[in-house]
Amino acid sequence: MCDTCGCQLHEHHHHDAKVVEVNQSLLAANQKQANSNRHHIEEMGAVAINMISSPGSGKTTLLERTIDALKDTVKIGVIEGDIETERDADRIRAKGVPAVQLTTGGACHLDAPMVHGGLHVLEHFAKGSKYDLIFIENVGNLVCPATFDLGEHQRVVLLSVPEGSDKPAKYPATFRSADLVLITKTDLLPYFDFSMDEAKKETLTLKPELPIFPLSATTGDGFDQWIAYLRSLLHN
Amino acid sequence: MHELSLAHSLIEQLLDLAKEHQAERITRVTVTLGPFSGIVRDSFEFGFDNLKQSQPATREAVLKLETPDPVYICLDCNKVSVIPFLVPNDPMDMKYHSLYPKKCPWCCSNRLSPKDGTELILNQVEME
Numbered sequence: 001m002c003d004t005c006g007c008q009l010h011e012h013h014h015h016d017a018k019v020v021e022v023n024q025s026l027l028a029a030n031q032k033q034a035n036s037n038r039h040h041i042e043e044m045g046a047v048a049i050n051m052i053s054s055p056g057s058g059k060t061t062l063l064e065r066t067i068d069a070l071k072d073t074v075k076i077g078v079i080e081g082d083i084e085t086e087r088d089a090d091r092i093r094a095k096g097v098p099a100v101q102l103t104t105g106g107a108c109h110l111d112a113p114m115v116h117g118g119l120h121v122l123e124h125f126a127k128g129s130k131y132d133l134i135f136i137e138n139v140g141n142l143v144c145p146a147t148f149d150l151g152e153h154q155r156v157v158l159l160s161v162p163e164g165s166d167k168p169a170k171y172p173a174t175f176r177s178a179d180l181v182l183i184t185k186t187d188l189l190p191y192f193d194f195s196m197d198e199a200k201k202e203t204l205t206l207k208p209e210l211p212i213f214p215l216s217a218t219t220g221d222g223f224d225q226w227i228a229y230l231r232s233l234l235h236n
Numbered sequence: 237m238h239e240l241s242l243a244h245s246l247i248e249q250l251l252d253l254a255k256e257h258q259a260e261r262i263t264r265v266t267v268t269l270g271p272f273s274g275i276v277r278d279s280f281e282f283g284f285d286n287l288k289q290s291q292p293a294t295r296e297a298v299l300k301l302e303t304p305d306p307v308y309i310c311l312d313c314n315k316v317s318v319i320p321f322l323v324p325n326d327p328m329d330m331k332y333h334s335l336y337p338k339k340c341p342w343c344c345s346n347r348l349s350p351k352d353g354t355e356l357i358l359n360q361v362e363m364e
Contacts, residue, residue, distance in 0.1 A: 016364055017263070017362060017363070017364040018257055018259060018362070018363050018364065019360060019361070019362050020253060020257060020360065020361045020362075020363065021359070021360055022249075022253065022358045022359065022360060022361055023357060023358070023359055023360075024249070024357070024358050025355070025356060025357060025358070026242055026245060026246055026249070026267065026356040026357065026358055027242075027245070027356060028249070029245055029248070029249070030245070107238075107241070108238055109238055111241070143238075143274065144238040144274075146274055147238060147242075147273070147274055147275070147356075148238075172272065172350065173272060173273070173274035173354070174274075176272070176350065176354075177354075205311060205347050205348070205349055206349060206350065207349070208311060208349065
């Protein structure tokens with residue numbers, strides 16, 4: 001019997017057939033670039049945050065308010081991922097912070113090689129000075145971005161009140177990959193059938209101990225906790 | 237949706253391996269898709285079977301996918317259990333009905349937390 005496939009028909013195998021045990025991740029190339037990005041970000045003096053959520057959950061608005069709160073004391077850079085348009089990067093630039101727009105032209109997620117390109121552009125914008133905090137706003141999508149390490153230090157997943165409290169249970173891979181979950185647009189709680197208990201319970205079933213911060217970028221409720229979390233990550 | 241980009245990176249890995257081992261063609265590839273990897277088996281196979289046509293070295297490659305059953309740890313009783321996914325085209329299979337909606341077979345809690353299972357591994361490649 002053939003050792004390779006267990007078949008009885010030895011003739012169909014060529015004598016120079018070779019079996020290679022690879023045992024390597026399918027994401028090995030992305031992972032290698034992600035590790036190099038992480039090193040690059042540290043060389044730039046910064047920590048990086050990968051922000052993942054569905055479209056319209058408030059990632060860019062959260063960034064605008066965060067920049068308002070931090071920009072006098074913290075040097076921020078932003079990499080924006082979208083399928084098309086410079087709109088998000090323009091919103092960030094209007095706040096006086098350097099922003100690079102990556103347009104994927106259809107791809108549903110950012111990957112580490114794309115972010116590598118973005119980091120070099122951010123570095124160019126800084127003209128030799130350092131960054132403290134780099135936000136990478138992923139393509140709006142609760143599915144695909146979960147698989148790709150970009151070289152971030154922390155992964156923040158946003159869930160907005162209008163999306164519904166069942167989303168952690170429905171998109172487990174993304175919520176399970178988070179280091180922090182933000183429940184955004186809490187000012188809309190009176191108008192939506194959103195159960196904070198359900199959202200928290202489902203998230204903590206996927207990953208016990210995961211911190212969850214409810215907040216509203218409109219009213220500022222819960223913002224102090226988010227800002228304190230960001231400050232705790234900074235190198236100095 | 238990102239199965240195609242994963243299949244693409246697999247083809248590139250295979251081409252590198254064929255070059256490294258001076259093989260003319262890849263005949264068989266074994267890949268493990270973890271149950272919580274978020275990768276859809278059928279889409280990944282479809283992507284691979286389409287993309288392999290573009291390269292002479294991978295054209296005849298047969299993809300063998302291993303998909304281990306999902307493992308959960310109960311947050312109430314701490315026991316570990318294997319609860320297979322329901323196969324969509326076999327909804328009348330009574331064998332697993334008592335397990336759905338998913339609950340711990342030991343204490344009936346529904347607080348089942350996924351254990352590991354996010355792996356995407358290229359295990360073995362046969363070439364000649």
